[in-house]
Amino acid sequence: MALIVQKFGGTSVKNAERLKNVASIIIDEYKKGSKVVAVVSAQGDTTDDLIEKAREINSDPSKREMDQLMTAGEQISAALLAMTIEGMGCPAVSLLGWQAGFETNTAYGSARIKRIDTRRVERELERGGIVVVTGFQGKNRYDDMTTLGRGGSDTSAVALAAALGADRCQIYTDVDGVYTADPRKVPQAKKLSVISYDEMLELASLGAQVLNNRSVEMAKKYNVELEVLSSLERLPGTVVKEVSEVEKLLVSGVTKDCSVAKIAIIGVKDTPGTAFKIFNAIAAKKVVVDVILQSIGRDGTKDIAFTVAASDADAALEAVKTLPDIADKKIECETDIAKVSVVGAGMESHQGIASKVFEALYDENINIRMISTSEIKISVIIDRDRADDAVRAIHDKFEPYE
8 A cells, every 4th residue: 555645735725626626636546545644834825915914013923923823824724724634534634834843953943844743643554544744844842833944845745755754755736747847938948857965956946936846856865756747727737756767868857046146345455365265154144145256366365256045145245344454455245146957967078058058148149157066957137127037048948848
């Protein structure tokens, strides 16, 4: 008997009609003889609505109280879905994250899963019912509710699949798989039948919004095979797994991230330890730095530029300006930029990939501000208003995707 974990996003459960559709997907699998655990997000825009309600009351609420509030959204979804399944003739029980055994650290708003005690879920499955679990949440050592951050329901589903030893973890969304680019922006984008963990992790980290990057990291770590499917159409999806050499694509996707800021520090001392002081101060603010560019030293000085998430720009600037040797330097911050990235496992064994990327941008008269590369990725920083043009041009340059 197969054990399947199915995760359903907010748009999939946003109203009664969608709930019935999701229930039918779950019941179809259940009637095949599978044990089924469903993990759900909050309905539609519920999370955003709850945040807005909090701001109406308090402009700076504590993270603990925000977690107490935010977990309500998934609780509503889980209970309603269990009721829907029962109304369609199958046994079901809804469990909050803590009831399903999710134990986390104490980082309210961005908690990490420490362990999952699966005994309650396993008992409910042995009784023959469908188990519906709230995603995105758990309980810390103080018995407080915690949330895992945006996209945390994906992480909940993968973690539960790993802990239960599930045969498959299906992520149902409003798209029918992983595409080589956003099909709304690039009509000729192709759906991939399979993609590797590493490629999916790069795409998720670089702006693709199909899967949460933490969930992909966890799937790779515990070898949980994922399948991305549409909850609205019964179509084959995209399997995310550790693929063999012969399956590697030259390029598996082109994506953009417009939530980027570039910070440049002009004329810092060209001496050992300067870069360490800058990035150590930024790390102390818990800011993640992405692309880094350092100029060739001249007259005893050099320029250092780097990118961070736009939401972290103020914290990074504050960190830099507290340094005695930096405070008097010229510091620039740009937010009208975007990061466009090309990802493909085949890059490791093919020459000329970078050349084709740069040619595509040259043909469109798009200037490159910064460049970052890895074995399976090339990222460029460009003007934000040219991001869609860049994605289309690069995508066209690498067609067909085979």
